[in-house]
Amino acid sequence: MQLLYPSIKPYARHDLAVEPPHVLYVDESGREDGLPVVFIHGGPGGGCDELSRRFFDPSVYRIITYDQRGAGRSTPHASLENNTTAHLVADLEVLRQHLGIDQWVLFGGSWGSTLALAYAQAHPQRVMGMILRGIFLCRDEDIHWFYQQGASRIFPDYWEEYESLIPEAERGDMVGAYYRRLTGDDEICQMHAARAWSAWEGRCATLRPSAQVVDRFTECRRALAMARIECHYFIHKAFLEPNQLLRDMPKIAHIPGILVHGRYDMICPLDNALALHRNWPGSELQIIRDAGHSAGEPGIADALVRATQSMAQRLLKLAPEAE
Template identity: 75%
Template structure:
């Protein structure tokens, strides 16, 4: 089993102003002349952390991580104004140009896979390859499955806690009811809703219960950004046309990709990854047994580390080394 690379510190940190009022936090670590890779976090709204740069061999990669609009160390916190998928795609191009990167590998999980596909389909000439985990295509049925009916039947106990902030008469439209509270002026109701939303996601992300994972998701500031930004995006269909990402796969059919997906992922069911793989001739699909959605699942961690090493060998054209 492969594990994360040792912790490292960034060699550079940047603040990049984009459309008002947003200022993005980004950092670089690893090898300054290495293979450029950009890490796209989930959510939208989850933000990066110290582990985000540990998926990549620092002796091979120039590792670029950043917090998307409204979350993590980007400011203002939990801001919804000028915050949509296509503005995030534009941000990636701003970051690439700002850092003087010609082409890069794009690595993203969950919502990060959505954004990676949207970016690659918009700027295919800039993408060397894709490593995607926990595929989320942001189709209406996927959003309905997790936030209205579907996953609720697998986790009825956790679902009760997700229902708790919403009166029964509003439960026919959970997304709309949460949106009303998360964007309302009642700060107590907003925080209560944010914690319930984030806890639902945290409790269902792993195959086996992981209390530390749930605690991290439920931390107040993180939960507020995650819940507000996710709900904002999903109320607007992630600002995508119906089934857009699959329809536009011919634009990037030639780009090499590795897809890693847990067989028992109940946030983003395996059918998402299967459909993407069928539409992407240059992709390799790895279905991980005994794994759910989280990148922290041991089998998924192992597969992703192997994928970043494999992709480095391919793109740098180096012979394979014996793996531990």
């Protein structure tokens, strides 16, 4: 197993004003003149943290982490105003230009893979390579699987708690029912809904139960941003056209990509990754046995570190490291 790289401090941070009212939190670490890579976090609404920097060799990469609109340390917190996929794609371009980067590597997991694909298809000339984990195509069937029926049959005990917040008459549309509560005026109701929504996701994120992951997902501030923003995106079909990401794959078919996906991913089932791989001749698919969805699971973390090493060797034509 490859270990994650040691924890490092950023050498620069930025408050990047984009379309009002949003200001994005951005930091840079690693090598100032290194291979630029942007970490695109999941959710949407998840935010970055110290772990986000540790998949990359800091002697090789210029590591850019940022929090998307409403997420993490960006402001205003949990805001849905002017918050769509098109806005997030535009923000990436503003960020790239602000940092003076011509081309960069995209590294994204779960929703981060969705946004990375949408950005690359809009700006293929700006992307050198892509490393994507836990592929999420945001098709109707993908959202239905996790929030209506599918994963509910794999984790019926967890689902029972998630479902219990919603009256039986409203359970035919769980995303809609949660959306009404997460966007209502009752702040106590909002928080109860946010924690239930996020607990369901956290409990299903790993192959083996992880109290640490669940605690992280249900921390009040993080849970509110994730639940509100995720529900906002999913009730609007991720602000994507039907099957848009697969339809537009010819635009980026030439870009090298490494796809890492847990075989037992219950949040984003493996068929997402297989469908993407079949439509992407330049991609390599790594199916990780004994793993679910989380980037923190040992097999997935190991594959991601190896992927960043492999991508650097390919793009910089470095000599492979000795085994």
